[in-house]
Amino acid sequence: MNAMKIINKVALVLTIIGGVNWGLIGIFKFDLVAWIFSGQDSVLARIIYSLVGIAALWCISLLFNNRTVAE
Numbered sequence: 001m002n003a004m005k006i007i008n009k010v011a012l013v014l015t016i017i018g019g020v021n022w023g024l025i026g027i028f029k030f031d032l033v034a035w036i037f038s039g040q041d042s043v044l045a046r047i048i049y050s051l052v053g054i055a056a057l058w059c060i061s062l063l064f065n066n067r068t069v070a071e
Helices: 002-028 032-036 045-061
Strands: none
Touching: 002 032, 002 045, 032 045
């Protein structure tokens, strides 16, 4: 169960990072991930985008879980 707690927390952190990045894009037209990793097409930026997307998909399962992440 400890591994699941860690995976859930990492997924939530990555999803929050993605949400903040999308907020910056929507409000200021500024892509923080692309800025940090020298453009949207860089390998590192694409890895971050992919990890955030996978984390968001993982977080869907948390909606249907009866436990909270902190448990």
